[in-house]
Amino acid sequence: MYIGRFAPSPTGPLHFGSLVAAVASFCEAKANRGHWLVRMEDLDKPREIKGAADTILHQLEAFGFEWQGKVIYQSLRNDAYAEVLQLLKDKNLIYPCTCTRKEIADSSHQSGIDGLIYPQTCLHQPLKRNAPAAWRIKTDDVDICFNDAIQGSIKQNLSQQVGDFILKRADGLFAYQLAVVADDAAQGVTHIVRGADLLDSTPRQIYLQRHLDYTTPEYAHIPIATNASGEKLSKQTLAKSIESSSTNQLLYAALSFLGQQPPLALKSASLSEIWLWCDSHWQLSNIPKVRKIAASTQVTSS
Ligand SMILES: [Zn+2]
Incomplete structure (x- = not known):
């Protein structure tokens, strides 16, 4: 059974980048006659925009996405994350x-690759008294390798390139890396299709899965939208196109972005016609590794 998922952070309404991730994960789940789940990654409450989670769900409905089961909210799963942390502590x-x-x-x-490498001070020295403590996981000096369905063979040495990373912050918030691994396992996710901005995080997640005896899902990291010089487009730029275009135009643009080459005639077709075309034409193997778009022309003109 194929179980895919889409896991947006409610830090604002859906933008073109997240729409592309939704389209890719949804089409791939459908092509494999699988389930497609939606999860709100709302751990970081201070960064959350009030009402954004509902806005995103309404936007997904407006596009015609259909998900199985209830939407999971990470902010309600602290007990589950505490259990997982305890397993690692044990x-x-x-x-x-x-x-x-x-x-x-x-x-x-x-x-x-993700800031300074922690020099393991607290592993070797006594802790400061009465100071709030974060929890870090020890990393190994071995390569974590996996084969990404789009990006190819990926290799990362955690201790040399990342260091002992945080699973629970000193302010009590569980880290994304722990939550996402716990959730994917709890939901039985078998295939993860998401933005390549998370490619660097994947070895950390695989490392956790191995220590927790979870099955590692198959990964496919879709290109993120960049401008002509390869810089990641801002959320504001990506959000603009969603405000100013109709859902069918955006779905068409998302499929173009994903290398599916929808025929020109579909450009003015209805949402349901475009989804129908996806049913028989979607190919993960058509997705390019990188994708540059001219920021000025916006995503709808591609
Ligand atoms: Zn320390």
């Missing part, structure tokens, strides 16, 4: 860390 894989951001900046000598 295996002696995690340790508390009372370092401040400044202390890490002063003591770290190595930059990784």
Whole structure:
């Protein structure tokens, strides 16, 4: 059974980048006669825009997306994440860390793909008293390798390129890496189709899955929209096109972006006609690794 999912963060309404991820994960689930789940990644409450989760769900409905089961909200799953953290604690894989951001900046000598590499201070020295502690997982000096259905063979050495990463922050919030692994396992997700901005996170998630004895899903990372010089388009730029275009035009643009080459005649077709075309023409293998679009022409003209 194929189980896919779409997991937006409600930090604003759906934008073109998230629409593309929704289209790709949905079409791929349909092509495999699987289920498509929707999960709100709303762990970071301070960053959340009030009402955005509902707006996103209404937007998805307006496009004609259909999902199976109830929408899961990460903000309601703290107990599940605490259990997973405990499993890792029982295996002696995690340790508390009372370092401040400044202390890490002063003591770290190595930059990784996601900021400074934590120099394991709290693994080797006593903790500061009465200081709030984050929880970090020890990483190994081995390569994590996986084959991405779009991006190809990926290799990352966690201890050299990322370092011991946080699973629970000092302010009590569970980290995205832990939550996403716990949720994908709990929901039985078998295939993850999402934006390539998360490609760098995948080895951390695979590492957690291995230590938790979870099955690693199949991954496909779709290109993220960049401008002609390869810079990621801002959420504002991506959001603009959603406001100013109709749903059928946007769905057409998303399919073009994903390399599906929908025929010109579909450009003015109805939503249901375009979805029908997807049923017989969607091909994951047509998705390019990278995609550049001219910011000035916007996504709808591609
Ligand atoms: Zn520390």
